[in-house]
Amino acid sequence: MMSLNGPSECYLLNTNKGRPISLLNPFTGNTIALPPLRKEIRSLYPLNFVGNRLRSKDLLVVRGLDKHSFTFILGVTRLGDAEWLVIPLPGSGVWVRGSFMYYKGHLFAHELSTGRTIVFDATSGKIAFTMRNTNRLYYNRDVQEYILESDGKLLRIIKNIENNQVESFEIYQLDALDNDYRWIQIWDINEQMVFLDTHSVYLS
Template sequence: MAGSQPLAKTPDWSMLPPELLQIIARKLPDISDFVKFRAVCTTWRSSACVSDPPPQLPWFLEEAGFLLEEAGYFKSNLHFYSLFSGKIHTIHSPNSSGNRVRGPGHDYIVLYNAASCQISLLNPLTGRKVVLPFLDIAIAGLQPIWVGPDPIESGEPVVFSGYSADFKTGILAFYQPVAREWVVIKEPCSCSLRCHYFNGMYYVNEDENEDTKVIDIVTRKVVHVVPPPTEDDYECDGIMRKTYLVQSGGDILLVVFHYDELLEMADCHFHIFRLDLRSGNGGKPRWVKISSIGDQILFLDENNGFSLSCRDFSGFRGNSIYFIKRHQDMHDRSLSLLCRYDIEEARVEPLNCPFVKGGTWIVPSLR
């Protein structure tokens, strides 16, 4: 027909340069978008390698039932909340059924079977399960305090803590993937909930006097004992507090959460201290109060946490903390809110996560 325009050609997206595809793939901070990207065609899949994924924002894994006998025991479906998209992802995971699921972790979460005392690592996205050698010691309150990125392939240790059966001795269990063996350290203290591991050192907060012991994993000796911050540093009149030990940007931080389940959001706040082992205060190590953690973001569950840099995630601000705030409902059940704390403004904001049973964090991975 005279004057008709030729039909525009549909672009062949598979012909995009590999260099451009790699740039695009590296800017997908939610693993679900990364999976969809790889599913477009063979060219896109080869440009987005699962062994070198883009930095991922953590997903929040929902805890199990409200009842005491159900708490922590998972069935075959795991439910995750994505900070980036605000969506819920449900993953069928038969390996998790009947186990207690523990975190936080990178790539893997920890499965603990109370009947057999079997400890395993599970990547919930790929379904890969790694059964660890039997730990020939009874540990009450088993809790992972460090599950780093891809521990099986990288050889990074997996670190657990807990108590002896009489709750008089703290137990630190260090699994070495390369040697496939455990190193166990026992300390006459309660150290299950406030521990951390970083660069060959255990950091253990004692319940009784709140000192922090620094233990060399090789020699198994205490190399430093750090007294707690003074009460003047806390400024927490009448408010309960919970403490965390977290590695952030190469520093060990003592993060103190001041809260009450009956208080409003505005009345909850954090104080943060950096461990100074080379202190000018007579050469004694100490905790130094800080007002900023720079571009770092802390992700805390009920007991432990980890840190990531906001530079890897456009639209997410650093100097902040994602955490769980407990409160009581009309049935006297303890419910959970997922919240963000702006350190500079000392302000708490609730997030739109629908999970109210609590949970933990995992950095998802296809490795």
């Protein structure tokens, strides 16, 4: 069964069961082979594809779930690479699909159970730095978190839920002052529209 995932300009991630991972352009039928993943990874979802302008130097980033350890991984490769760089995420946290993002050479993963954001170097897989929450504590509430890029800036959106109804939204922007990275709350996204579902986020 064919499984296609991702928002993308043209190419989608094709993860046919029992077949090599590839990119597929659904309009032209063109496919681009990707290296196999050594571990058994399911629920692959693209975090960073560059649409119809694929170049060998561009990073392709996916999120997946290790079938055996049931922990999330981030996978990084380039066209022509022989293998993926696989970055395992800590197994103690609560991760959801919308809380991962590739941004300017780094991979951001927001851990809901602790409120921290772990930032990895996309080429080495090593932790570059860790960010703590700056917003009020919300651990006794039902929330959904998303990370996205907007107008060249990285945003973190918190959807607060009470009695199965959306109560409010909080929006934070990545701020880097003298290499001190933190989330700063904002109230204006320049008349853009953000579409949120259970696990994904889209900007218009």
